[in-house]
Amino acid sequence: MKKILVTGASGFLGWNICQIAASQWEVYGTYRSKAVKIPGVNIIQRDLTDFQGLKALIEEIQPTAIIHAAAQSKPNYCQLHPDETYPINVTASINLAGLCADYSIACAFTSTDLVFNGLNPPYKETDPVSPVSIYGEQKVAAEQGMLERNPQVAVCRMPLMFGKASPHAVSFIQGFVQALKAGKELQVFTDEYRTSVSGTTAAEGLLLALAKAKGILHLGGKERMSRYDFAQLMAEVFELPIEKIQPCLQQDVQMPASRPPDVSLDSSKAFGLGYQPLSIREELERLRGQV
Numbered sequence: 001m002k003k004i005l006v007t008g009a010s011g012f013l014g015w016n017i018c019q020i021a022a023s024q025w026e027v028y029g030t031y032r033s034k035a036v037k038i039p040g041v042n043i044i045q046r047d048l049t050d051f052q053g054l055k056a057l058i059e060e061i062q063p064t065a066i067i068h069a070a071a072q073s074k075p076n077y078c079q080l081h082p083d084e085t086y087p088i089n090v091t092a093s094i095n096l097a098g099l100c101a102d103y104s105i106a107c108a109f110t111s112t113d114l115v116f117n118g119l120n121p122p123y124k125e126t127d128p129v130s131p132v133s134i135y136g137e138q139k140v141a142a143e144q145g146m147l148e149r150n151p152q153v154a155v156c157r158m159p160l161m162f163g164k165a166s167p168h169a170v171s172f173i174q175g176f177v178q179a180l181k182a183g184k185e186l187q188v189f190t191d192e193y194r195t196s197v198s199g200t201t202a203a204e205g206l207l208l209a210l211a212k213a214k215g216i217l218h219l220g221g222k223e224r225m226s227r228y229d230f231a232q233l234m235a236e237v238f239e240l241p242i243e244k245i246q247p248c249l250q251q252d253v254q255m256p257a258s259r260p261p262d263v264s265l266d267s268s269k270a271f272g273l274g275y276q277p278l279s280i281r282e283e284l285e286r287l288r289g290q291v
Helices: 012-021 051-061 075-080 082-102 136-149 172-181 199-212 228-240 268-273 278-285
Strands: 003-007 025-030 041-045 065-068 104-112 154-158 186-189 215-218 245-248
Touching: 003 012, 003 051, 012 025, 012 065, 012 104, 051 082, 051 268, 065 082, 075 082, 075 136, 082 104, 082 136, 104 199, 136 154, 136 199, 136 215, 154 199, 154 245, 172 228, 186 228, 199 268, 215 268, 228 245, 228 278
Parallel strands: 003 025, 003 065, 025 041, 065 104, 104 154, 154 215, 186 245
Antiparallel strands: none
16 A cells, blocks of 8 residues: 655644545545544654654655645734744645755645735635735745745645544534534624535545645635625534624734735646545534534
8 A cells, every 4th residue: 555644633624634534545644733543544853844854754654745735824823923834834835845856756835825915805826825924925935945845735725614624623614613512692694705625525525636736736615705895604503593693704803923814726627637525514414512
């Protein structure tokens, strides 16, 4: 069985990738500080910002493919700690791309829809980047540096993702569900739009990209939806009190990182390769009782 290395296995996306990949690959997953156990997956502690340690890991495992999902992916944290987050979000990513080139290893990288400013959606792969946060800027730097070092890398721009929580990481819907179950009022943006997918769908898309893509690829869903409309649909499917969901605007909530209004992705290119996200309703129905 071929070997795949998944970085960031304790994170929400990495955890999903490991589980999906385990049926077809011998999976190795890395974590930095939060140990995790995933059935059928070999888990390894490694600081990816240590180049020699990263190189030694690749030489030891000798993977056929790598999916690089490890990152500090919280925009507000990156905004407040740019020097701390640059090494993992940018430097380690470029180093990994270089090692994949050196050892002829297929590589997929998880970037973000937040490389855009949200003013001209839907965004295709060929549209110019225009980040409005340090996190977005770091992902742009990683994309460009990785492709300069290794043009064979599949740079996958991921949308907002949701799904079952991993032991150490949640998606945005966990907070929604907890608030509504507790009978609390939930304020949700009516003016922020995304093309969301489940973590499972995202993982399947990344494995597809690994096999069929190089360069930039968008892995968004098929529906553009505001966070407010998403919350309403989620409450309906999960049978939670919809009346507790209250509309608000981005400007009503002050945060360190600026938020683009609409970073909906045009993922036609991925659809043509066989990427087939379910509708958001279908995704939520699959999650009912698990969140």
